[in-house]
Amino acid sequence: MDELHNQSVAELAALLKSKKVSAVEVATRFLARLGGNPHNAFLDIHSEVTLAQARESDAKLAAGTAGPLEGVPIAHKDVFVTKDFVTTAGSKILTGYRSPFDATVVARLRQAGMVTLGKLNCDEFAMGSANENSAYGVVSNPWNTAHVPGGSSGGSAAAVAARLTPAATGTDTGGSIRQPAAFCGITGIKPTYGRASRYGMVAYASSLDQAGPMARSAEDCALLLTAMCGSDLDRDSTSLDVATEDFSAGLGQSLKGLRVGVPQEFFGEGLAADVRRAIDAALAQLQAQGATLVPIALPRTELSIPVYYIIAPAEASSNLSRFDGVKFGHRAADFADLTDMYKKSRAQGFGQEVKRRIMTGAYVLSHGYYEAYYLQAQKIRRMIADDFQSAFAQCDVIAGPVAPTTAWKLGDKSEDPVASYLADIFTLPASLAGLPCMSLPVGLGEGGMPVGLQLIGNYLQEAKLLNVAHQFQLATGHHQQQPGAAA
Numbered sequence: 352m353d354e355l356h357n358q359s360v361a362e363l364a365a366l367l368k369s370k371k372v373s374a375v376e377v378a379t380r381f382l383a384r385l386g387g388n389p390h391n392a393f394l395d396i397h398s399e400v401t402l403a404q405a406r407e408s409d410a411k412l413a414a415g416t417a418g419p420l421e422g423v424p425i426a427h428k429d430v431f432v433t434k435d436f437v438t439t440a441g442s443k444i445l446t447g448y449r450s451p452f453d454a455t456v457v458a459r460l461r462q463a464g465m466v467t468l469g470k471l472n473c474d475e476f477a478m479g480s481a482n483e484n485s486a487y488g489v490v491s492n493p494w495n496t497a498h499v500p501g502g503s504s505g506g507s508a509a510a511v512a513a514r515l516t517p518a519a520t521g522t523d524t525g526g527s528i529r530q531p532a533a534f535c536g537i538t539g540i541k542p543t544y545g546r547a548s549r550y551g552m553v554a555y556a557s558s559l560d561q562a563g564p565m566a567r568s569a570e571d572c573a574l575l576l577t578a579m580c581g582s583d584l585d586r587d588s589t590s591l592d593v594a595t596e597d598f599s600a601g602l603g604q605s606l607k608g609l610r611v612g613v614p615q616e617f618f619g620e621g622l623a624a625d626v627r628r629a630i631d632a633a634l635a636q637l638q639a640q641g642a643t644l645v646p647i648a649l650p651r652t653e654l655s656i657p658v659y660y661i662i663a664p665a666e667a668s669s670n671l672s673r674f675d676g677v678k679f680g681h682r683a684a685d686f687a688d689l690t691d692m693y694k695k696s697r698a699q700g701f702g703q704e705v706k707r708r709i710m711t712g713a714y715v716l717s718h719g720y721y722e723a724y725y726l727q728a729q730k731i732r733r734m735i736a737d738d739f740q741s742a743f744a745q746c747d748v749i750a751g752p753v754a755p756t757t758a759w760k761l762g763d764k765s766e767d768p769v770a771s772y773l774a775d776i777f778t779l780p781a782s783l784a785g786l787p788c789m790s791l792p793v794g795l796g797e798g799g800m801p802v803g804l805q806l807i808g809n810y811l812q813e814a815k816l817l818n819v820a821h822q823f824q825l826a827t828g829h830h831q832q833q834p835g836a837a838a
């Protein structure tokens with residue numbers, strides 16, 4: 352048997368169920384790997400909490416009352432609130448914050464039996480594409496520690512890639528599951544907006560935020576997504592009222608006859624040659640497995656950048672107004688009056704990128720600019736969603752790159768926020784439309800850095816995406832490549 356930390360979620364679940372290992376043994380093995388906090392991926396660990404959960408899991412396994420993922424470890428992006436671990440959302444303003452409750456997604460995964468290893472580093476309030484905006488330091492990419500892991504779920508992606516956890520949660524507002532998954536050579540899926548509850552997720556841009564799993568394979572993501580999703584209308588009014596689905600059930604379908612839409616706008620000048628080579632090879636592989644490639648158009652792809660960087664900051668400026676030094680987190684020590692207390696607490700607590708977004712958001716919503724920016728952006732957002740519906744008249748899934756390049760070097764874009772916004776071009780359209788989308792590893796580019804293929808499906812078609820990814824992963828070994836191993 353491979354070492355425990357190399358086992359997949361599916362394999363660990365089976366080993367635990369057949370009592371070949373105990374949940375305490377598994378948890379102990381993973382906790383031992385977290386010593387020294389490799390890649391600065393974790394922000395909070397409490398081994399006694401983890402071991403207590405593992406003991407509970409062992410009791411359930413012994414009693415025959417185990418959940419489907421009983422005893423399998425997971426770690427959560429630090430934007431999911433947790434009772435037993437600190438939640439900071441990567442921000443100084445929430446240093447030491449303890450939530451009185453668990454986010455629905457966290458609670459559901461625990462209900463399925465998963466044992467929490469801790470909380471994962473991320474960009475402050477999930478704003479970023481490199482994990483360089485965390486108040487708790489950057490995360491390094493396990494494939495090359497001089498490179499970024501992607502963002503904002505950089506801790507999640509790095510931890511899974513480095514085998515510090517078999518699975519992690521992430522959140523994706525404009526690409527934060529897909530892009531770090533691509534940069535770290537793992538698999539991640541953002542479901543249809545509303546599939547997973549946002550209750551207990553620290554809000555960034557509420558009309559876009561969505562939770563999803565990150566793991567090494569589509570098979571594992573299907574298991575995790577099944578446990579995470581489900582209607583939660585009492586607590587999240589945008590939760591979809593659809594039945595829970597077993598996403599593993601549809602993984603055996605052949606790709607014969609599958610129509611894969613290839614948007615020409617995703618293959619323009621800005622696409623790096625090494626990424627293009629790996630994506631072209633992946634598309635050829637899908638064809639070899641029986642799919643047909645259909646050229647499609649997503650004509651407003653470029654507009655998704657200004658549209659997203661108006662709407663997301665607008666919503667953020669409103670969501671983040673709750674951090675005022677009164678109800679949550681940091682309060683300045685010295686202040687003259689109430690207004691001064693607000694100003695100082697927020698000035699001290701928020702980082703630079705968060706302040707930039709709040710200011711942009713307040714500006715585009717202000718009287719006199721609202722119609723010129725925010726309202727226009729909303730109109731174009733609708734057109735972007737319509738473009739996808741026209742495309743899905745011709746194809747079953749859409750495929751293309753996740754990002755124009757592989758993971759860049761630490762520091763390369765940190766002084767130039769616009770350069771980092773531009774790198775989100777291929778992930779933003781599906782986010783704005785609220786469509787399910789995923790990233791899967793399809794080989795290595797220059798310098799041995801991973802390349803991710805993006806798959807986008809129509810609403811509620813997660814099972815179709817996961818099947819395509821799973822069939823691809825059965826036929827190729829890309830998802831099994833490991834950092835540090837020979838290319």
Ligand code: GLN
Binds near residue numbers: 477525526527528775
């Ligand atoms: N890079 C994008 C942003 O900074 C997306 C982040 C995300 O999906 N959370 O807004």
